[in-house]
Amino acid sequence: xxxxxxxxxxxxxxxxxxxxxxxxxEGTVSSIERGSxxxxxxxYSIGDTIRGxxxxxxxxxxxxxxxxxxxxxxxxEPSPGLDFILGPAQSAGRAPEDFxxxxxxxxxxxxxxxxxGIVINDSSFGRDGDFNLxxxxxxxxxxxxxxxxxxxxxxxxxxxxxxVNLWGHIERGFGELWRIxxxxxxxxxxxxxxxxx
Numbered sequence: 001x002x003x004x005x006x007x008x009x010x011x012x013x014x015x016x017x018x019x020x021x022x023x024x025x026e027g028t029v030s031s032i033e034r035g036s037x038x039x040x041x042x043x044y045s046i047g048d049t050i051r052g053x054x055x056x057x058x059x060x061x062x063x064x065x066x067x068x069x070x071x072x073x074x075x076x077e078p079s080p081g082l083d084f085i086l087g088p089a090q091s092a093g094r095a096p097e098d099f100x101x102x103x104x105x106x107x108x109x110x111x112x113x114x115x116x117g118i119v120i121n122d123s124s125f126g127r128d129g130d131f132n133l134x135x136x137x138x139x140x141x142x143x144x145x146x147x148x149x150x151x152x153x154x155x156x157x158x159x160x161x162x163x164v165n166l167w168g169h170i171e172r173g174f175g176e177l178w179r180i181x182x183x184x185x186x187x188x189x190x191x192x193x194x195x196x197x
Contacts, residue, residue, distance in 0.1 A: 021056035021153065022193050023120060025135055027168060027185040035178035042170070042181045050168075050183050052087070054122055054133070056100065056190075060084035061152055073102040073150035087122040087133055094126035104150040105141060115139055116146040118154060118190075129174030137188055138165040157189035 029048045034041070044050065061084045064073045076099030083096035103117040117138040124131050137156075139146050140163035146156055160166055166185035173179055 019057070019059055020193055021058065022191045023054040023056060023135065024051075024187070024189045024191075025053070025168060025185055026051040026187045027166070027183040029181055029183045031182045033180045033182070035173065036176035038176045039173060039179045040177070042172075042179055044181050050170075050181070052133075054120065054135075055086040056120070056152070057084045057086065058153060061100070064150070064152075069150070071104055071106045071150060073100075073104070073152060075100040075102075075152050083124070085120065085122040088131075094124040094131070097121075097123040097125060099123065100152050102147065102150045102152060102154065103138075104147045105145065112140075114141045116141060118147075129177060130171060132169070132171040134171075135168045135185070135188060136166070137185075139163065153192060154190050155192055157187070157191075159187050160185075 027050055029044045029046050029050055032042055032044065032046065060082045062075050062077050062082065064075060065078070066072070066074055076097070083098060085096075085098040085100075099119075099121050101119045103115065105114050105116065107114050115138050117136070119137075120135045122131075122133040137158055139158060143161075143163050146158070147154055158164060158166065166188050167183070168185055169180055169182045171178070171180040
């Protein structure tokens, strides 16, 4: 089964007047977990292709909560905040908890080579539990710098190669009703642009 998650907006690349980031991803389902047999079975099987897109609205995005840290940009509201990442439609009455974290020339505590990276989480919660669509990238700077700062407005198109870790997951529910679909990414791109309905 091939499933697609696509935001319902048209985005035109335009770095000069970027109001949004258009995020595209494609990967392969690697595992599926469920809190119990009561949890709904996700509409995926291991080996399925999973693809989709998100829109990050830069006009709504929060500021870096630690602007004095030049290596890690943390873009989120401490309490339920603005829905600045637009993705799959959710049920009414949910509270957004979106966040983006950007790593620029960051040195992992493991002593590995410095890296650039990003985590994008389209997140919300409600009476029916949590929803998280998470996309992640870690790329060794031995391949060259991907980012020049820890700002949220990045642009890249990355595919698997040695020194690159690409991953994602879709999580829904809570407790025994919790389920998660893990996937490896074959492509992850972010393009600044202008979007319209």
